[in-house]
Amino acid sequence: MSEFAPAAGRLAVLTRQLCAAAASESTWEHVAQAPPDPIIGVTDAWRADTDPRKLNLGVGAYRTEDGKPFVLQAVREAERQLSADPAENKEYLPISGLPEFCRLSRGLALGPTSVAIQEGRVATVQALSGTGALRVGAEFLSTHLPPAHPRIVYLPNPTWGNHKTIFAKAGFQVREYRYFDPASRGLDFAGMTADLASAPPGSVLLLHACAHNPTGVDPDAEQWGRLLELTREGRLLPFFDMAYQGFASGDVDADAAAVRRFAEAGLELVLAQSFAKNMGLYGERAGALSVVTRSKEVAARVESQLKLVIRPMYSNPPKHGAAIAARVMGDPGLCALWKEELRGMAERIKAMRAALYDALQQRGVAGDWSFVLRQIGMFSFTGLTRPQCEQLVSKWHIHLTLDGRISMAGLSAASAPYLAEAIADVVSSGSSA
Ligand SMILES: Cc1ncc(COP(=O)(O)O)c(C=O)c1O
Structure with missing residues (x-):
C-alpha cells in the first residue's frame, strides 16, 4: 500500500462531506432578489388589490369602455382566414x-x-x-x-x-x-x-x-x-x-x-x-x-x-x-377595417382626455390641467409627485407608475370622474415631492 493512501482516504472523506453540505444548500443561495419591473409591477399590484374600485392606469395596453382587453375584428378575421387556409403550416x-x-x-x-x-x-x-x-x-x-x-x-x-x-x-x-x-x-x-x-x-x-x-x-x-x-x-x-x-x-x-x-x-x-x-x-x-x-x-x-x-x-x-x-x-378590406378600428381606439383615448379634463375642471382642482388635452397618444404625464402617486395607490386603489404617468387607454367614462376626485384629493391634501 502506498504511503499516500491514508491522506487520499481523508481527502475522499472531506470531498464527500463538502458535497453533502453543498447538496443541502442551493447553488443560487447568493443570488439577490431583483426588484420588480416598475411597469409590469404595477399590474401585479393591481391584480393583488381586492378593492372593487381599483383601476389599472399603469399598463400601456388599450382597454375598452368596460376595462377589457380588445381584440380587433380585423385580427379575428385574419386569424379565421389563417386557420382555414390549407397552405398555412407551422414550419x-x-x-x-x-x-x-x-x-x-x-x-x-x-x-x-x-x-x-x-x-x-x-x-x-x-x-x-x-x-x-x-x-x-x-x-x-x-x-x-x-x-x-x-x-x-x-x-x-x-x-x-x-x-x-x-x-x-x-x-x-x-x-x-x-x-x-x-x-x-x-x-x-x-x-x-x-x-x-x-x-x-x-x-x-x-x-x-x-x-x-x-x-x-x-x-x-x-x-x-x-x-x-x-x-x-x-x-x-x-x-x-x-x-x-x-x-x-x-x-x-x-x-x-x-x-x-x-x-x-x-x-x-x-x-x-x-x-x-x-x-x-x-x-x-x-x-x-x-x-x-x-x-x-x-x-x-x-x-x-x-x-x-x-x-x-x-x-x-x-x-x-x-x-x-x-x-x-x-388585404385591402382587412386593412381598411383595421385603420377604422385604430381610429376608433385613438378617438376613445382622446375622449378620455376630454372626460378627465372636464371632471378636473368641475372639481376646481388647482393648477392648469390643459396639458391633458394637448398631450397625445396612450399616456399623460401628470406632474403628480411620488407621494401623491403613492396616495393614489394606497387610498384610492388607482395603480400607476410613481413618475405620475397615467395610461389614458385604461380610463373609461365611468372611471374618469373617480380619477379626477382622487387627483383633487391628493393635490389638495398637500402631498408633495
Ligand atoms: C416607447 C416604446 N418603445 C417600445 C416599446 C415596446 O413594446 P413591445 O415590445 O411590446 O412592442 C414600448 C412599449 O410600451 C414603448 O412604449
Whole structure:
C-alpha cells in the first residue's frame, strides 16, 4: 500500500462531506432578489388589490369602455382566414422572418412612395415586437458602427424605462437629452436642441417617432425640421422607435411623418416598429427592424449581418403574429377595417382626455390641467409627485407608475370622474415631492 493512501482516504472523506453540505444548500443561495419591473409591477399590484374600485392606469395596453382587453375584428378575421387556409403550416420562418410581413411593415412606416424602398435600400427583419427590434438594432450598431464612431446613445429624459437597459446591454454609453419641461408639461425644445448640438459626431440619437412614452409630448412639424437639420449637421445616427404608429392621431400616415421626412431627406436611419399597440397584438410579439441605407448593396450586407445577430439569440422569430399582421396589412378590406378600428381606439383615448379634463375642471382642482388635452397618444404625464402617486395607490386603489404617468387607454367614462376626485384629493391634501 502506498504511503499516500491514508491522506487520499481523508481527502475522499472531506470531498464527500463538502458535497453533502453543498447538496443541502442551493447553488443560487447568493443570488439577490431583483426588484420588480416598475411597469409590469404595477399590474401585479393591481391584480393583488381586492378593492372593487381599483383601476389599472399603469399598463400601456388599450382597454375598452368596460376595462377589457380588445381584440380587433380585423385580427379575428385574419386569424379565421389563417386557420382555414390549407397552405398555412407551422414550419420555421427564415432567420429574418416572414418576407411578406417585412415588406408590408417597412411600407407602412416609410409610405407607398418611399424612394428608399423603391431603390431597395432598406434592410428589414422581423423582430420580437418593438423591444426585440430595439435590442437587435442596438446589438447590430454596437458591432457594426464604424470603429471611429463612439458607442454613445442619446435618449430623451424621460423615456420608456427599457431603453436604457437595452442600449447598455449592447455596450452603449447612455446619455440623456432634455425633453420634458415640467413647468409647461410640454417639450423643452431649447434644452433638447442645446444637448443634441453638443453630442459627439457619430452618436446614436434615439427619437420616439410619435406619441412619446411616457410624456405624450411630441415635437411639431417645424421642430422636427430643426431636429432633422441638427441630426445632419451633427452627423448623428437617428434611431426611431415607432411603438405607436396610428395611436397619436388615429392615422398611420400622419404618425409616420417624422420618420418619412428623415428618410426622404436622404438620411440613413434605423427604425423599430411594433404591432403590439396599433393592432392589439401585445402577446404575439410582432415587430420589425429596418435599416435605411444609401444603396441596395449595403442594405443586402446589413441584412446578412442582422441575421447573424438573430441566429444565436433565438434562431428565427415566431410566425403567428407576423402572419396576422401581414394578412391585415396585405388585404385591402382587412386593412381598411383595421385603420377604422385604430381610429376608433385613438378617438376613445382622446375622449378620455376630454372626460378627465372636464371632471378636473368641475372639481376646481388647482393648477392648469390643459396639458391633458394637448398631450397625445396612450399616456399623460401628470406632474403628480411620488407621494401623491403613492396616495393614489394606497387610498384610492388607482395603480400607476410613481413618475405620475397615467395610461389614458385604461380610463373609461365611468372611471374618469373617480380619477379626477382622487387627483383633487391628493393635490389638495398637500402631498408633495
Ligand atoms: C416607447 C416604446 N418603445 C417600445 C416599446 C415596446 O413594446 P413591445 O415590445 O411590446 O412592442 C414600448 C412599449 O410600451 C414603448 O412604449
